[in-house]
Amino acid sequence: MRRALDEMFEESTNKGIQMGIKQGIKQGIEQGIERGVKNTQIKIAIKMLVRNNQTLEEISEIVGLDLDALRELKKSI
Numbered sequence: 001m002r003r004a005l006d007e008m009f010e011e012s013t014n015k016g017i018q019m020g021i022k023q024g025i026k027q028g029i030e031q032g033i034e035r036g037v038k039n040t041q042i043k044i045a046i047k048m049l050v051r052n053n054q055t056l057e058e059i060s061e062i063v064g065l066d067l068d069a070l071r072e073l074k075k076s077i
Helices: 002-051 056-063 067-075
Strands: none
Touching (some): 056 067
């Protein structure tokens, strides 16, 4: 009887771990997609602001990024 309970506990523990891993992967993918979309939107906004001759300081205030982060992001545009 004890052995059967131990096996049941082990099986349910393993199943719980597997479900947790699957959920974590799913959430990670969703968050990555959201960040990618946000980064793309910010890059588009920066391009539009640069075309309108906005300074980096002005763009920083508009998009809410500090100047160093903005400079790094601008390099990748």
